[in-house]
Amino acid sequence: MKPLVLARRFSQALSLLVFIYILWSTAYPLAGHIAPGRFFKADPLIMLSASISERIVLSGVTASLFMLAMTAVLGRFFCGWVCPLGAAIDMAGALNRRRKSLPDAKNSKYRKLKYYILGVIFLAALFGRQVAWLFDPIVVMGRFVSLNLIPSVTYLVNSLFMALIKYMGAGQAVKDFYHLLKPTFLGVKTFYFAHSAMIFLFSFAIFAGAIALRRSWCRMLCPLGAIYALAGRLSPLRRSIKKCVDCGRCKSFCRMGAIRDDLSYVQSECILCMDCVYDCPGHATRFGVRLAGQAEVEMDRRRPKKK
Amino acid sequence: MGFILHEEGDEDMIKGLNKKVSRKGFLKAFLSSLALLSLSKFFPEAASGAPGGGMSGGRMKKSIKTDHDLVLATGEDPYNTTVKAVEAIGGMERFVKKGDTVLVKPNIGWDRSPEQAGNTNPQVVAALIDMSFKAGAARVNVFDITCNDARRCYANSGIEEAAKAHGANVYFPDDWDSVKAHFGHPSPFEGWPVLKDALECDTFINVPVLKHHGLTRLTLSMKNLMGVCGGNRGIIHQGIGDKLVDLTGFINPDLTVIDAHRVLLRNGPTGGDLDDVEKMNKVIVSADPLLADITACGLVNVEPSKVSYVRVAMERKYGIYDANKADIFELKV
Numbered sequence: 001m002k003p004l005v006l007a008r009r010f011s012q013a014l015s016l017l018v019f020i021y022i023l024w025s026t027a028y029p030l031a032g033h034i035a036p037g038r039f040f041k042a043d044p045l046i047m048l049s050a051s052i053s054e055r056i057v058l059s060g061v062t063a064s065l066f067m068l069a070m071t072a073v074l075g076r077f078f079c080g081w082v083c084p085l086g087a088a089i090d091m092a093g094a095l096n097r098r099r100k101s102l103p104d105a106k107n108s109k110y111r112k113l114k115y116y117i118l119g120v121i122f123l124a125a126l127f128g129r130q131v132a133w134l135f136d137p138i139v140v141m142g143r144f145v146s147l148n149l150i151p152s153v154t155y156l157v158n159s160l161f162m163a164l165i166k167y168m169g170a171g172q173a174v175k176d177f178y179h180l181l182k183p184t185f186l187g188v189k190t191f192y193f194a195h196s197a198m199i200f201l202f203s204f205a206i207f208a209g210a211i212a213l214r215r216s217w218c219r220m221l222c223p224l225g226a227i228y229a230l231a232g233r234l235s236p237l238r239r240s241i242k243k244c245v246d247c248g249r250c251k252s253f254c255r256m257g258a259i260r261d262d263l264s265y266v267q268s269e270c271i272l273c274m275d276c277v278y279d280c281p282g283h284a285t286r287f288g289v290r291l292a293g294q295a296e297v298e299m300d301r302r303r304p305k306k307k
Numbered sequence: 308m309g310f311i312l313h314e315e316g317d318e319d320m321i322k323g324l325n326k327k328v329s330r331k332g333f334l335k336a337f338l339s340s341l342a343l344l345s346l347s348k349f350f351p352e353a354a355s356g357a358p359g360g361g362m363s364g365g366r367m368k369k370s371i372k373t374d375h376d377l378v379l380a381t382g383e384d385p386y387n388t389t390v391k392a393v394e395a396i397g398g399m400e401r402f403v404k405k406g407d408t409v410l411v412k413p414n415i416g417w418d419r420s421p422e423q424a425g426n427t428n429p430q431v432v433a434a435l436i437d438m439s440f441k442a443g444a445a446r447v448n449v450f451d452i453t454c455n456d457a458r459r460c461y462a463n464s465g466i467e468e469a470a471k472a473h474g475a476n477v478y479f480p481d482d483w484d485s486v487k488a489h490f491g492h493p494s495p496f497e498g499w500p501v502l503k504d505a506l507e508c509d510t511f512i513n514v515p516v517l518k519h520h521g522l523t524r525l526t527l528s529m530k531n532l533m534g535v536c537g538g539n540r541g542i543i544h545q546g547i548g549d550k551l552v553d554l555t556g557f558i559n560p561d562l563t564v565i566d567a568h569r570v571l572l573r574n575g576p577t578g579g580d581l582d583d584v585e586k587m588n589k590v591i592v593s594a595d596p597l598l599a600d601i602t603a604c605g606l607v608n609v610e611p612s613k614v615s616y617v618r619v620a621m622e623r624k625y626g627i628y629d630a631n632k633a634d635i636f637e638l639k640v
Contacts, residue, residue: 028458162483179478188457188479 004274012087019084053125075235080271085141092207118226144203229268238290243300250276363486365557375636377593382640389434405443407509415451424569429469482537505535513560519575527600548619565591598627
């Protein structure tokens with residue numbers, strides 16, 4: 001039993017489903033019960049960069065400031081527990097059971113990239129250009145879900161019924177059921193969007209990257225992740241290991257590459273996925289309030305070092 | 308030697324059969340079969356050997372005896388006027404038999420309210436549904452391939468709500484579920500896709516609204532049949548006269564009911580301005596589409612020969628082409 005991991009997965013699944021529902025319900029008669037702007041208002045990258053580039057204080061910016069404050073208290077919980085793109089990336093990453101871990105030097109080089117991207121976005125915003133849409137994970141996922149995922153699911157279900165009705169001679173009951181689905185679940189028309197191939201390739205690259213190296217997008221490129229990483233540094237909720245046997249499992253399994261060779265972790269990279277709590281053979285890893293000065297890893301002195 | 312009961316590999320086969328289907332394997336099989344199914348769309352010709360998708364000669368013309376060639380009813384209430392008009396022509400029992408599947412095909416083409424008169428009046432549609440069920444219909448379908456967004460048209464025309472309330476099956480038809488029209492003579496409309504559901508009904512009731520149309524001058528019953536056609540319908544308007552007459556002969560509507568309760572006189576077919584709408588309180592009922600259309604022209608003082616498809620139908624002597632010789636019964640409700 002891994003209750004914390006189960007809780008995270010539940011939270012991710014819920015967030016992803018709500019995200020898809022919001023986009024799915026942006027069709028006539030617009031009966032969606034959740035305001036489509038919700039995810040964006042809680043997105044400090046979009047709200048701050050747009051506020052700067054447009055030289056106004058966007059209404060609802062407080063929601064994103066609240067998220068930043070929460071991150072300063074809890075750490076990057078958004079990335080691990082809420083982000084719908086992160087949830088999809090975790091699903092893609094799970095397809096590859098072999099986990100790869102990189103040496104410290106590579107990890108620290110890669111993780112810097114996202115700060116440059118964040119810097120370019122805010123620099124552009126200062127000059128009145130809004131470019132966050134290109135790399136913001138909520139926008140990326142919004143594009144993928146509304147322009148790729150929903151139309152292809154609709155297309156596949158439509159094709160299934162077309163095959164059943166037109167070529168296999170399914171009866172009136174199947175037809176009636178299909179006609180019931182059309183105005184409710186499927187939509188009356190299948191939409192084809194311009195540039196959907198480009199958008200698919202972009203998303204595909206992210207998911208393929210996650211299969212090759214878990215959460216590679218989140219580690220290296222995500223500018224929203226970079227903002228949360230900056231805020232997450234302040235969190236007093238930190239990882240500590242009592243009686244570490246130096247087995248190195250946590251490092252080799254960490255999906256963010258946040259654990260160093262000496263098994264201490266880079267707090268700003270930790271998305272609180274809670275994997276290392278359960279990967280630790282002696283159940284020695286804990287997350288709790290720990291001040292910045294206190295030691296993170298206490299070695300078990302009774303055991304000799306492996307290496 | 309005897310029979311060989313066991314061959315090498317049998318054991319393996321049995322093992323394979325007993326093997327549990329893994330989740331991954333199931334997903335793979337499921338997704339690939341879905342992909343195959345969706346690809347089948349690109350090979351419709353290959354697949355159309357099966358029922359459907361092929362050519363069709365259309366609906367047979369029924370010879371239904373009516374008390375009059377046409378009934379022109381005037382009345383304040385569209386529902387009652389329609390009921391009385393159909394009764395006057397001989398009653399719905401002449402057209403609908405017990406157990407029939409009836410198609411009531413209104414004009415739901417536009418995202419317009421009933422007041423704007425861009426679509427058939429929902430009360431006229433409701434009256435026809437009620438009468439069909441009374442005459443013994445097992446099922447009444449109501450649909451149209453719309454011009455504006457389908458859901459908005461169905462909702463804002465008031466037809467979806469009214470027809471459902473009166474027990475009809477209102478649905479959005481599938482333009483892929485069609486056949487190719489085949490005529491016994493050369494036609495510019497040869498091979499055009501027509502909805503299967505429009506042909507497979509026992510009774511076809513065509514219920515257009517009379518209104519102005521920028522290209523064809525008037526929208527009448529023959530024009531309303533475009534609503535069961537698939538394909539890129541815009542190009543039907545090129546040489547529309549012959550095409551619509553051929554289409555009418557292909558569908559052979561059993562009963563034509565033209566709603567002229569509120570009539571859009573200008574800026575059709577879309578309309579929108581209530582100043583363009585005149586309340587005429589009329590309903591035309593006839594078993595002959597051409598006679599109904601000629602009579603409707605008279606209501607709005609348009610020379611029938613000025614409406615291309617009516618002119619072509621008259622030239623081709625399609626049905627009752629001479630309104631002067633017809634038995635037209637006028638009725639006040």
